[in-house]
Amino acid sequence: MKVLPRKGTGAVKFDGLKNKFGISNDNVIPLWIADMDIAIAREIVDAITNFLQANIVGYVDIDITEAVCLWHQSKGEALEREWITSLSSVLMGIRTAITTFTQIDDKIMLLSPVYSPFYSLISQCGRTIHEIPLVPTNSGFAIDIEKLNPDAKMLLLCNPNNPTGSVWPETDLQSLVSFCVKHNILVIADEVHSDFIFNQRSFKSVLALGEHAQNITIVLNSCAKSFNLAAIPGAAYAIIPNSGLRGAFHQRISSVHGEAGALSCVALNAAYRHGEPWLAKVKAWLRENRAMVANCFRSSPKGLQVHIGDATYFAWLDFTALDKTHYQIETALLAAGVALTSGKEYGAPCCFRMNLATSPSLLEAASKRITRMAQKI
Numbered sequence: 592m593k594v595l596p597r598k599g600t601g602a603v604k605f606d607g608l609k610n611k612f613g614i615s616n617d618n619v620i621p622l623w624i625a626d627m628d629i630a631i632a633r634e635i636v637d638a639i640t641n642f643l644q645a646n647i648v649g650y651v652d653i654d655i656t657e658a659v660c661l662w663h664q665s666k667g668e669a670l671e672r673e674w675i676t677s678l679s680s681v682l683m684g685i686r687t688a689i690t691t692f693t694q695i696d697d698k699i700m701l702l703s704p705v706y707s708p709f710y711s712l713i714s715q716c717g718r719t720i721h722e723i724p725l726v727p728t729n730s731g732f733a734i735d736i737e738k739l740n741p742d743a744k745m746l747l748l749c750n751p752n753n754p755t756g757s758v759w760p761e762t763d764l765q766s767l768v769s770f771c772v773k774h775n776i777l778v779i780a781d782e783v784h785s786d787f788i789f790n791q792r793s794f795k796s797v798l799a800l801g802e803h804a805q806n807i808t809i810v811l812n813s814c815a816k817s818f819n820l821a822a823i824p825g826a827a828y829a830i831i832p833n834s835g836l837r838g839a840f841h842q843r844i845s846s847v848h849g850e851a852g853a854l855s856c857v858a859l860n861a862a863y864r865h866g867e868p869w870l871a872k873v874k875a876w877l878r879e880n881r882a883m884v885a886n887c888f889r890s891s892p893k894g895l896q897v898h899i900g901d902a903t904y905f906a907w908l909d910f911t912a913l914d915k916t917h918y919q920i921e922t923a924l925l926a927a928g929v930a931l932t933s934g935k936e937y938g939a940p941c942c943f944r945m946n947l948a949t950s951p952s953l954l955e956a957a958s959k960r961i962t963r964m965a966q967k968i
């Protein structure tokens with residue numbers, strides 16, 4: 592894959608270093624925010640160009656339900672078109688689910704560490720976060736089913752998990768769903784990273800567990816992460832088999848014009864109908880990057896544990912054993928010339944997320960800098 596020069600283009604990952612980290616050092620390698628430094632699929636560019644060249648950008652209704660069903664069908668998931676509601680963002684979907692189906696002060700469970708907006712959304716909606724810390728294992732992370740709270744009203748699940756890249760096994764998903772059915776808890780499953788599965792453990796959507804799971808679940812997904820479309824907000828959608836939940840959710844979404852915009856629907860149709868060959872190439876490239884970085888860290892110093900999960904284009908770096916504060920580690924990383932996403936935002940101090948969707952030479956240089964920093968600090 593050709594890695595594009597993005598500095599000076601307004602790219603947040605590069606040009607936003609000052610805002611985010613307070614530094615403007617040209618030598619810092621930015622491996623933080625989750626986008627890829629590559630061109631998008633030609634088919635998407637063509638579809639958007641054709642749409643704009645028609646010169647009519649009034650209210651239009653562009654169906655995405657057929658393309659979404661075909662995409663999921665190609666991965667063995669059978670959906671019905673009427674289950675799908677388009678969304679201007681996944682976070683809009685999560686927020687709507689929280690405000691529609693829970694009350695102020697209700698407990699919402701999440702498995703931590705997890706994507707940082709999950710925490711802020713729950714708090715901003717006046718609900719209570721109930722964290723279930725993931726348990727580190729030899730091969731990654733496990734869910735402690737015993738820690739689930741029967742008083743909670745909602746489980747906010749991220750599968751595959753951002754930032755650890757964990758793919759939750761079917762047996763764990765079954766246990767989570769059984770618990771939630773028993774205690775009348777709604778499951779909101781963010782499956783945004785499900786196109787990036789790399790190891791043997793195959794991804795299973797909660798919806799694939801059967802009718803009992805479908806009845807209590809809202810799945811949120813998007814083509815923006817898989818097809819690198821962060822600058823086109825809104826190629827997102829909710830999948831809600833239960834008609835009662837769907838009706839209430841849809842009503843809220845349409846009351847704020849929260850559906851996906853036309854441009855993003857055009858992008859989604861192009862991506863899901865014609866983008867598979869592009870995605871296959873991207874995944875092959877990411878697979879090599881993941882292996883290369885795993886190799887760079889194979890003999891990493893004692894104080895640094897590196898985990899590259901079964902999914903996502905992230906490595907999860909745990910510096911806890913260095914016995915330093917989060918601030919000390921972050922400062923040392925920046926001084927060494929690497930900007931990573933702080934795990935503190937994900938509920939995991941002393942941990943950092945490294946974005947692997949860039950050039951192998953930058954990844955190699957960054958891995959060396961990180962290793963050296965962990966040896967010296």
Ligand SMILES: Cc1ncc(COP(=O)(O)O)c(C=O)c1O
Binds near residue numbers: 625680
């Ligand atoms: C797990 C997860 N959910 C949601 C999002 C954001 O999606 P959106 O921009 O559609 O709200 C991201 C973006 O990185 C993500 O990693």
